[in-house]
Amino acid sequence: MFNLHKSGSMSPLGERARAYFEQLQRAICAGLESFENEKYFTEDRWERADGRHPDQSGGGGLTRVLEGGKVFEKAGVLTSTVFGGLPESLALKMNVSPTEFYATGISLIVHPLSPMVPTVHANFRYFEQANGDCWFGGGTDLTPYYPYEEDIRHFHSVLKKACDANGSEYYQRFKKWCDEYFFIKHREEARGVGGLFFDYLRGDTEQYFDFVRSVGEALLDAYLPIVRKRMNEPWGERERAWQALRRGRYVEFNLVYDRGTTFGLETRGRIESILVSLPPKVEWHYNFHPAPNSREAKLVELLKLPRNWVE
């Protein structure tokens, strides 16, 4: 195979995945910035040392963050390309061989200011090892604070279309996986209304790369129309307090269950990039329950059981 360790080089597919993720980062940042007039994404380039050979480069990333916007209170769009020795404890945890690895990926999180606009998260990654094993993983999911069902249907139908172009069974399979993954066990409720989740897509990686690109291209179409539609809905202190409380659930999921986050913390990745996913302003109140039949109660109801959002 290729020698990953000495050069940080990778397979041609790995190079193409990296180039695609970096282009997608620019496109997403531009799409989000088009809603703001005075706030822009900052750029932080960072480098890491190899996990086993700390004197050698282990790659790095580009973290782009927009904070304090009039539409987006906090948005992060991150790419990274890392390589080198995979510590044995991690290989064990990931259930892969502890050989040299190469990984490239993009992740994004958008926490809007308005409680009427949902939070969105997405992540795509390509991973390969010196022994030839390689796979794609990723997904995207929506977390509303108020239950606008037509928005949820829109999000899912755009994703379904992107899936259908690549495989007729993809949407149902990855929608189900998403519902199972983004579940807050201790609250017995979902983090949000789902989307897609997939991992270890091995085999025909070229085809999976097409699929990942289809979902990547669909992201802005799935999300931005919802932003445009809801950003001018009125809201006040009550809605903002509810958003803060629900954001607490997001924190609970990310710090307790999310694999990417806990993996990042354990491997001492770049902490500020890993935790950029946490919402800007969050509240925890003791034993708060929304009034019966309120819009807030209806949101909670939506999160109790997975639903089908498109035929």
Next chain:
Amino acid sequence: MFNLHKSGSMSPLGERARAYFEQLQRAICAGLESFENEKYFTEDRWERADGRHPDQSGGGGLTRVLEGGKVFEKAGVLTSTVFGGLPESLALKMNVSPTEFYATGISLIVHPLSPMVPTVHANFRYFEQANGDCWFGGGTDLTPYYPYEEDIRHFHSVLKKACDANGSEYYQRFKKWCDEYFFIKHREEARGVGGLFFDYLRGDTEQYFDFVRSVGEALLDAYLPIVRKRMNEPWGERERAWQALRRGRYVEFNLVYDRGTTFGLETRGRIESILVSLPPKVEWHYNFHPAPNSREAKLVELLKLPRNWVE
């Protein structure tokens, strides 16, 4: 030994520990309420089903919470007494026998409104099993937002005095354990300025009960004089924002590392009681660093390495 399962009965020491913890809960709530005029602790009694025999009682607890006070933004003082079958997975995790168990304890968390007043946490518990194994555990620690060193010295010297009355080596031993335990690995900093931490104090349990009572009696003396001294210090938006950001670290520790919290979430304890420890209003900003030589930077400096606070 005693039959824990059928009756929920326990050893005489267990009964005395329970009675003591319940009395301490009343004393602490009264001490904290004396700072408020219009806010009082609410009371929630809850019951649990046995972990192995869900049709039988597994004990319960009394959760007392004060929110929105002029001095205390959120304070929780909780007791619980639980018993029954110990699931094997938990016994394995705790490194104890999977026989019937009985546990009684108290925990408290105080999140003051003023950023000039530190957060305090304490917890004491007694655990016994049908095979005769029994032990005490617990501790208390202080988390300031601004570095008033005389306050930290006061807190530690009151704890040292309480320790010294029981064993000359206790303070150093449990202070060190505390520094090690309340460490946020991914941030490479301590949660706060420490205090005491101890667990699995087996053997002369009568003597350890005396020790726990000494620390329990010392709690209000260790904390309330600091509250009284700092509650009228001026503060503004800057200090409040810093407190919100530091509270984020508290959340990170509790959800990622704290054994009591993660144990509680895994065993599906009463979630609202477990997570009452989370601060009321919290913020996460990307890559914030306090200005060099600011009071905020000095606080961070204090958390980098454990210090000796008393001779």
